[in-house]
Amino acid sequence: MEHLIFHHMExxxxxxxxxxxxxxxxxxxxxxxxxxxxxxxxxGHIAFTQEKLVFELSGEEKNVPQHYEKFFxxxxxxxxxxxxxxxxxxAKVLAEQKARIKHFLxxxxxxxxxxxxxxxxGITFFGVGEIFLFSLYHEALHMxxxxxxxxxxxxxxxxx
Numbered sequence: 001m002e003h004l005i006f007h008h009m010e011x012x013x014x015x016x017x018x019x020x021x022x023x024x025x026x027x028x029x030x031x032x033x034x035x036x037x038x039x040x041x042x043x044g045h046i047a048f049t050q051e052k053l054v055f056e057l058s059g060e061e062k063n064v065p066q067h068y069e070k071f072f073x074x075x076x077x078x079x080x081x082x083x084x085x086x087x088x089x090x091a092k093v094l095a096e097q098k099a100r101i102k103h104f105l106x107x108x109x110x111x112x113x114x115x116x117x118x119x120x121x122g123i124t125f126f127g128v129g130e131i132f133l134f135s136l137y138h139e140a141l142h143m144x145x146x147x148x149x150x151x152x153x154x155x156x157x158x159x160x
Contacts, residue, residue: 002109005133006102012136013098016046016143017091023150025087029078032152037077039149040084042142044072047093053135054101058128059114063100064093074120105132 020043028040037045048068056062070076071084078084085093109129117131118124125131 002106005109005129006106009098009101009132009136012139012143013094016043016139017094017098019043019143019146020087020091020094023087023146027150027153028087029084030149030153031078032149032156035145035149035152037145039146040087040090041072041076041078042146042149043087043090043094044068044085045074046139046142047090047097048072049074049138050097050101050135053117053131053138054105054128057113057115057117057125057131058104058108058111060104064097065089068093101132 023039025040029038031038047064049072051062051064051068065085068085071081105128109127109132111128112126113128113131116124116126119134123134125134
């Protein structure tokens with residue numbers, strides 16, 4: 001079963017990596033009406049949150065650049081940014097993170113988290129595997145948001 005879980009992670013992260021390499025960076029900072037954040041924020045948020053969920057909650061050190069917290073933590077906003085990370089930097093962080101997960105997590109999915117974690121939705125997680133599976137769901141949600149933002153940007157530019 002563990003093999004299937006890691007294969008699924010490869011699929012989910014592969015979709016994310018393909019998207020960040022296909023989307024033009026020129027549209028990355030547009031926030032269309034009806035959205036709170038932009039495409040760049042969503043990619044960075046995926047990296048930041050997966051790092052927190054998989055590594056920090058398992059008692060390991062986070063390994064994303066320290067400034068990612070001020071840019072991409074929940075509740076942050078691109079409106080407050082000065083010099084955000086480039087797409088190429090975020091893409092590199094996502095790729096390195098995937099490699100670290102593949103090295104760190106095998107054989108550890110049954111372990112308990114250092115401290116149970118309750119997310120904003122009120123769901124409490126107790127195990128490493130449980131929070132890892134949730135992180136894949138979280139990544140997929142933000143990829144869907146990226147798709148909607150891109151569609152809104154395309155619609156707005158076609159209507160001009």
